[in-house]
Amino acid sequence: MERQSLTLEDVAREAGVSRATVSRVINGVRNVDPAIRDVVREAIERTGYAPNRAARSLVTRRTETIALVISGAGEENDDGRTGGRDDDGRPGDGVQNAFAARVFADPFFGRVISGVVGFLRPRSMHPVLMVAESAAARKQVTEFLRQGSADGALVVSTHAEDPLPSQLVAEGLPAVCFARPALPVPVSYVDLAHREGGRLAAEHLLARGRRRLATVTGPLDLPAGQERLAGFREALERAGTAYVPMAEGSFTRESGAAAMAGLLAEHPGLDGVFVANDLMAQGVCELLRERGGQVPQQVAVVGFDDSSVALTCRPPLTTVRQPVEEMAAAMARLLQEHVQGVRTEPTSLIFEPELVVRDST
Amino acid sequence: MERQSLTLEDVAREAGVSRATVSRVINGVRNVDPAIRDVVREAIERTGYAPNRAARSLVTRRTETIALVISGAGEENDDGRTGGRDDDGRPGDGVQNAFAARVFADPFFGRVISGVVGFLRPRSMHPVLMVAESAAARKQVTEFLRQGSADGALVVSTHAEDPLPSQLVAEGLPAVCFARPALPVPVSYVDLAHREGGRLAAEHLLARGRRRLATVTGPLDLPAGQERLAGFREALERAGTAYVPMAEGSFTRESGAAAMAGLLAEHPGLDGVFVANDLMAQGVCELLRERGGQVPQQVAVVGFDDSSVALTCRPPLTTVRQPVEEMAAAMARLLQEHVQGVRTEPTSLIFEPELVVRDST
DNA sequence: ATGAAAGCGCTAACAT
DNA sequence: ATGTTAGCGCTTTCAT
Numbered sequence: 001m002e003r004q005s006l007t008l009e010d011v012a013r014e015a016g017v018s019r020a021t022v023s024r025v026i027n028g029v030r031n032v033d034p035a036i037r038d039v040v041r042e043a044i045e046r047t048g049y050a051p052n053r054a055a056r057s058l059v060t061r062r063t064e065t066i067a068l069v070i071s072g073a074g075e076e077n078d079d080g081r082t083g084g085r086d087d088d089g090r091p092g093d094g095v096q097n098a099f100a101a102r103v104f105a106d107p108f109f110g111r112v113i114s115g116v117v118g119f120l121r122p123r124s125m126h127p128v129l130m131v132a133e134s135a136a137a138r139k140q141v142t143e144f145l146r147q148g149s150a151d152g153a154l155v156v157s158t159h160a161e162d163p164l165p166s167q168l169v170a171e172g173l174p175a176v177c178f179a180r181p182a183l184p185v186p187v188s189y190v191d192l193a194h195r196e197g198g199r200l201a202a203e204h205l206l207a208r209g210r211r212r213l214a215t216v217t218g219p220l221d222l223p224a225g226q227e228r229l230a231g232f233r234e235a236l237e238r239a240g241t242a243y244v245p246m247a248e249g250s251f252t253r254e255s256g257a258a259a260m261a262g263l264l265a266e267h268p269g270l271d272g273v274f275v276a277n278d279l280m281a282q283g284v285c286e287l288l289r290e291r292g293g294q295v296p297q298q299v300a301v302v303g304f305d306d307s308s309v310a311l312t313c314r315p316p317l318t319t320v321r322q323p324v325e326e327m328a329a330a331m332a333r334l335l336q337e338h339v340q341g342v343r344t345e346p347t348s349l350i351f352e353p354e355l356v357v358r359d360s361t
Numbered sequence: 362m363e364r365q366s367l368t369l370e371d372v373a374r375e376a377g378v379s380r381a382t383v384s385r386v387i388n389g390v391r392n393v394d395p396a397i398r399d400v401v402r403e404a405i406e407r408t409g410y411a412p413n414r415a416a417r418s419l420v421t422r423r424t425e426t427i428a429l430v431i432s433g434a435g436e437e438n439d440d441g442r443t444g445g446r447d448d449d450g451r452p453g454d455g456v457q458n459a460f461a462a463r464v465f466a467d468p469f470f471g472r473v474i475s476g477v478v479g480f481l482r483p484r485s486m487h488p489v490l491m492v493a494e495s496a497a498a499r500k501q502v503t504e505f506l507r508q509g510s511a512d513g514a515l516v517v518s519t520h521a522e523d524p525l526p527s528q529l530v531a532e533g534l535p536a537v538c539f540a541r542p543a544l545p546v547p548v549s550y551v552d553l554a555h556r557e558g559g560r561l562a563a564e565h566l567l568a569r570g571r572r573r574l575a576t577v578t579g580p581l582d583l584p585a586g587q588e589r590l591a592g593f594r595e596a597l598e599r600a601g602t603a604y605v606p607m608a609e610g611s612f613t614r615e616s617g618a619a620a621m622a623g624l625l626a627e628h629p630g631l632d633g634v635f636v637a638n639d640l641m642a643q644g645v646c647e648l649l650r651e652r653g654g655q656v657p658q659q660v661a662v663v664g665f666d667d668s669s670v671a672l673t674c675r676p677p678l679t680t681v682r683q684p685v686e687e688m689a690a691a692m693a694r695l696l697q698e699h700v701q702g703v704r705t706e707p708t709s710l711i712f713e714p715e716l717v718v719r720d721s722t
Numbered sequence: 723a724t725g726a727a728a729g730c731g732c733t734a735a736c737a738t
Numbered sequence: 739a740t741g742t743t744a745g746c747g748c749t750t751t752c753a754t
Contacts, residue, residue, distance in 0.1 A: 007731055018741045023733060031739055050507035054418035055731035058746045063415070065489070065510075097479045101686070104471025105669045114461040117492050121458070124501060126489045128426070131478050140485060146411040149426075253673065286675065308466045312614065314647065325462070368747055379725045384749060392723055416747035419730045 015043035072133030073159030115328025160221035197353035198231025210272030218276035256280025315359035376404035433494035434520035476689025521582035558714035559592025571633030617641025676720035
């Protein structure tokens with residue numbers, strides 16, 4: 001119970017040196033006599049000293065903290081249900097957040113977090129998790145950064161119209177996005193060569209001898225949705241196929257099943273589908289099985305992402321892998337470089353997709 | 362680009378008052394003349410002032426930040442794969458974290474985050490996400506708190522032997538756990554009446570006319586695993602059934618399928634199973650379908666949690682609902698009370714489970 | 723009700 | 739190479 005009463009002063013006295021010397025040892029500044037350094041280290045060890053972050057931040061103007069923002073577009077609606085049973089009978093607080101719940105149901109975000117943590121943790125840094133789906137929530141994000149609570153923001157948008165990136169840029173706050181913003185903004189981002197991914201899917205289906213192809217696209221207001229489709233189409237076009245039936249989905253399992261149902265209604269003879277993410281591909285597979293169809297014998301299915309559901313899915317999905325963890329780590333690194341001033345210009349880092357062949361083709 | 366150059370002093374000058382008065386206005390301290398208050402508010406608005414968090418924390422000794430720790434037991438192994446392709450050719454950093462990836466594949470954590478954020482956000486607070494599966498990572502957590510980087514920790518353990526709760530208590534750091542620690546520790550926690558949940562499952566299966574029952578349990582070193590089983594057994598015992606076939610799983614889909622395979626080998630005539638979480642129940646359902654079994658016609662399946670997979674599962678799962686979001690919010694509230702000193706004694710908050718009937722029974 | 727002034731614990735000139 | 743010292747921007751007595 002020796003809570004935070006210890007200061008540099010205490011350690012300095014213990015080691016018989018000045019505050020400045022102890023500070024130098026802690027921050028690994030050279031120009032410290034090795035002997036003295038060891039004495040100081042031992043004093044730190046003995047006293048169990050831990051430097052006060054607030055005091056340090058106050059002078060360095062750095063927090064060594066970054067915000068990881070899961071950002072949506074629009075509606076002011078927080079959808080906070082009232083919490084039910086509280087032990088002490090008080091009414092519950094905004095106990096829940098529909099947006100957050102929805103978002104974290106997608107395995108994609110787990111991978112983002114995993115990648116970000118993978119980069120940050122070896123540097124003794126940790127992300128502050130923020131959910132920003134309303135104007136008020138976005139305000140909280142900019143406020144948070146303006147207060148110097150974090151050095152910068154990692155932004156993962158779920159909608160095309162997300163105004164957060166441009167707001168951050170306008171305030172001069174360091175930010176890096178996962179995926180190129182739909183609206184042009186002078187901001188750094190990491191992204192995938194989505195078009196190339198679509199091409200890989202098309203070529204694989206063709207190589208498997210499938211000729212009656214269709215595609216379930218992602219939201220077409222998102223660059224990722226557009227590009228995956230464009231790459232798929234281009235490759236087919238080059239192979240002589242001018243027209244490809246398509247149906248738009250919203251990256252959810254249900255939307256995938258619905259889109260597929262629509263495609264089948266008009267094109268019952270399909271023998272191959274490219275689905276723009278694994279979650280929708282799962283819905284497609286389930287729909288096909290429910291209707292007695294065989295995957296891949298009757299219809300071959302190619303997903304996108306190589307998320308955890310690609311393995312969960314029956315059959316396991318052939319899919320276009322997006323190296324989300326690496327991309328997320330790179331995003332964190334880019335932000336750190338911006339914060340440190342090593343990098344100043346908005347930079348794009350594009351990763352290459354990779355075809356992973358499993359049992360659905 | 363007017364980065365954080367603004368201080369209280371500037372606003373005070375602008376409003377023609379002293380720093381102290383502006384501070385009072387910002388912190389809502391009474392004893393401020395309404396007229397002056399408005400003048401100050403306007404000055405703040407006009408200048409776009411944002412108080413510096415570090416400076417405030419330094420004097421208040423509060424950060425208004427809490428850590429949300431996903432904690433595992435043991436191994437020192439971080440399993441960090443080297444990141445591949447970095448644009449500038451540098452080798453990648455610890456880009457990935459197998460533990461984090463595994464953990465976030467479970468929809469449970471998304472619900473925890475959703476609940477925590479639901480409580481924190483209306484208070485303009487945000488959780489720092491920490492992953493602690495190794496001794497080094499646990500050290501980072503205590504260090505983080507000892508530095509005053511956060512006021513306390515919310516701990517979600519994934520293993521029985523997790524030493525983190527007792528370490529935090531030993532350091533006198535405020536902490537609240539999700540679920541009672543397997544090792545007795547004087548710490549506050551929220552939990553579910555797991556035994557009651559097991560009872561609900563048993564009674565439901567009996568009410569459905571099932572008599573040849575079995576159960577796939579969770580890890581039996583976890584209180585949750587033990588209690589769910591105990592409740593299930595007790596209810597059957599009270600109904601006259603002395604023996605219940607069981608197989609232990611580890612809360613993953615695969616382990617559920619494997620456990621079920623074992624049970625079927627020895628008891629081919631089973632007509633009902635209680636599975637200790639939804640993820641395993643999904644595995645059970647898949648196994649049954651692959652073997653041509655009908656759910657629920659042939660075997661009725663009851664899951665636990667009511668996580669998102671309960672709906673994803675074919676058929677949708679009858680399950681025992683655990684109000685994770687509410688529990689997580691309550692956990693955050695408990696921590697805040699401890700931090701503020703309103704609550705001092707270790708407190709337990711037990712939530713009641715609820716049966717959700719869907720198509721698997 | 724308001725202002726003056728004393729720190730919170732640290733880093734970074736600057737001086738030695 | 740080490741010590742001295744001046745703040746970082748805020749809250750909070752203590753006067754008034």
